[in-house]
Amino acid sequence: MAKKRKHALLSASGAVQWIHCTPSAKLCDELPDTETSYTQEGTLAHEICELKLTADSLKTGTYTRRMNKIKKNELYQEEMQGFTDQYVDYVETLSNSLPEKPYMAVEKRVEFDEYVPDGFGTADCILICGTVMHVIDFKYGKGVPVNAGGNPQMGLYALGALKAYGFLYPIEDIFFHIVQPRLNNFSTWKTNKRELTTWGNVVVKPKAELAYKGEGEFRSGEHCRFCKVLNCRQRAYDNLELLETYETKLPPELSDEEVGEALAKAEQLVAWHKKLKSYAQTKLIDGGEIPGWKIVEGRSNRMITDYEKMADVLEQNGYPKETLYERAQLTLTDLEKMVGKKDFQTICGEFIQKPNGKPTLAPESDKRPVYNPKTTAAEDFK
């Protein structure tokens, strides 16, 4: 009997990986799920988004009851309200900018099985107005900014949405939107029905067929970031090959072109080292062996188990209580958590300033504009 799945083998969120490295999907499917508190936090934030976007269709009591239930979740944080408000504002502003009230689907299951065997996923929000369709994805993560441009996850959702609504609406222009409020990343990209379906047929379909059977070639790259195969042979091979790129000949110093290349390669090595380390650590803690390595106790700092009780004892020993405590300011994040992001901005906005950031090295593909050395921050840095 076929294994019952909660998730598609070839998921939309994993598409960037299985399109680039087709055999990885089956390999990852054999490994245990690694749901972290970050993914659970993301799921909770998505629940809030859904609730807020569908609030108009709910009775007040139902809305409040559901929101209170969410708030009882141990991963709930007050700041989620501000970030999910930003997403809802984004969707509403987009919706209001359209010539007429669009059709809206929230948390819509879409099927893209015409291109991907058993392919399905859940699109956070779809807006359709005349010949235009908007597919919007909320990302709660704050690891790396996600770009909407040519994004395969969005592409698959859009193909699924075309299947669901293409016969009802004359959809031609399609927009992908990524809303990632914790990184202040709001990314948009435009394509059209012809380009999208061509991509589906020419790129996705053949790759999906290979991936579904676990065939094709292993290929390492940026997409390995979220792969569950921590001890991947191909990645090891490719990364170690990088080390042999430079011949140890004169001149003794690398050219600036070589430095640029080496930096990009070193980034890959660092990311790979992190995964390999995590694999070895888990194996050893579970009682396995990795030749040449062991688990030791890490460095730890002394800590006070109960400050208040200790302060009482110190007071009894002649140290006045006021000398044992300091009045400390709350951090900006803590204040925002306490007051709520929106209210805090309204009440205290005039006291908040964002200085220019320090010059930071970034690859050319980074979306931020090139640093302007004439700014004050440049002077500070000097």
Ligand code: SF4
């Ligand atoms: S780590 Fe290995 S299996 Fe995973 S995507 Fe990279 S090359 Fe493919």
